[in-house]
Amino acid sequence: MKKNSSIVLILFASLMYTLSYASDDSNSEEKAFKLSEVDTPPRVTKAIPPIYPKKKTIDGLILTEGRVILKFIVTKDGRVSNPEIIEAVPEGIFEASAIGAVKNYRFTPATKNGEPVDCIAKLPIMFVLPGVNTPYDVYQAAQKGLKFLKVGEYDNAVKAFDEAIKISKKYGPGYSGRGMAYMYLKEYEKAIVDFDMAIKKSGKTALNYKLRGEVFNALKDYNTAIKDFDRAIKIEPEMLEAYFERGNAFRNLEKYIEAIADYTKVIELDKNYLQAYNNRAVAYNKLNDSENMCLDLKKACNLGDCRGLELAQKAGKCSADVAGN
Incomplete structure (x- = not known):
């Protein structure tokens, strides 16, 4: 280009x-x-x-x-x-x-x-x-930030996205990228400010709402997180990560039925989403539904993570002949 x-x-x-x-x-x-x-x-x-x-x-x-x-x-x-x-x-x-x-x-x-x-x-x-605002230069700076994000160099990612934003304060993706870097650095308040700006500059995108919701989850502000995941899902009804993170928020609020519904939606969208089975198993366990808990732990084991099933069996649950879905 x-x-x-x-x-x-x-x-x-x-x-x-x-x-x-x-x-x-x-x-x-x-x-x-x-x-x-x-x-x-x-x-x-x-x-x-x-x-x-x-x-x-x-x-x-x-x-x-x-x-x-x-x-x-x-x-x-x-x-x-x-x-x-x-x-x-x-x-x-x-x-x-x-x-x-x-x-x-x-x-x-x-x-x-x-x-x-x-x-x-x-x-x-x-x-x-x-x-x-010389958008090609913005793009180049953002690409540097992306590369740093991918290799876990989050401080350098912040600097690269700073450069993109300095060139064009209207460049919404620059705020999104820097917000992600701050999120991984656990500088959550800065991340929220950047995702707010990303939503303002790039429009109300599902991705930015989902990312901001993850920050609110990390801050244990689960009700606010759920509102952001709701917004993300309204915009993109099949964004499985938004359902998964909303399920986590519901689970932390001890709303296990709602959590199960969200994890189930994730599994409908991707039957190999391993952590959705593990997390749904936890919710079933909280509802004393051992049968469905064991089915989910068995499925997670079939997908490569047997830790939950092994712990359940040590506790006298989930006999070895339990079949997965």
Whole structure:
């Protein structure tokens, strides 16, 4: 991507782990795999900058940026199939351009058992007008921050995202990234401030609400955390991490029935989500439902974590012949 291109395409997903994946089972996606079902995910090899739409104002305000989240299938030959809009901010401006661009994307396809396969993907795309706060420099600084996050160098990540925010105080993903770094550093109050700013600058995205909810969970402010997870789920009804974290909040509030419902939803979305079985087992145990507790511990053991089952058996529960789901 050239710094002086007429439109700068910023992939917000590159900051937040490049691609996220849907778990939708609609008819058009029956033959496509979920992320949990493939061995390696698809990777972008060619990204086409979208054409900035002619309509650049809304309610008299000049639009300097916008965001569209798309869902599509990356086919086994690395092309895009069945693109659709999940979210657009603002609505009615950037959707057609985003779809037109993503149709020309190319990917290294997902693989399963060494063979390329179709995979369901979601990709957020941000539009930025040329000359606005040198967005390419912002993007480069944010990429540095992402690399530091991935290797656990959180202090350096904070510095890199500081640089991105210094270049453009409007760059919402910079606040999201720095908020994550502060969260991992357990500087929770700073993390909340950054996620507040990310929500203000990037719009009300499910990811930012989910991340802020995690911070409130860490602060043991479970009721506030639940409100953020509610918001995340309203925006993205299949965000399994939001259900999982909300389940944890309910469990800590001793609302075990609600916790079980959320862990069950996580398992519906990803049957191999090991920790959901362990946590649901804990909730069942609190309700004195030993049968379902043992079934979940057995399933967790089948997925590779037998510690809970072994502890239960030492306590005289969960006989060896208990079968998993």
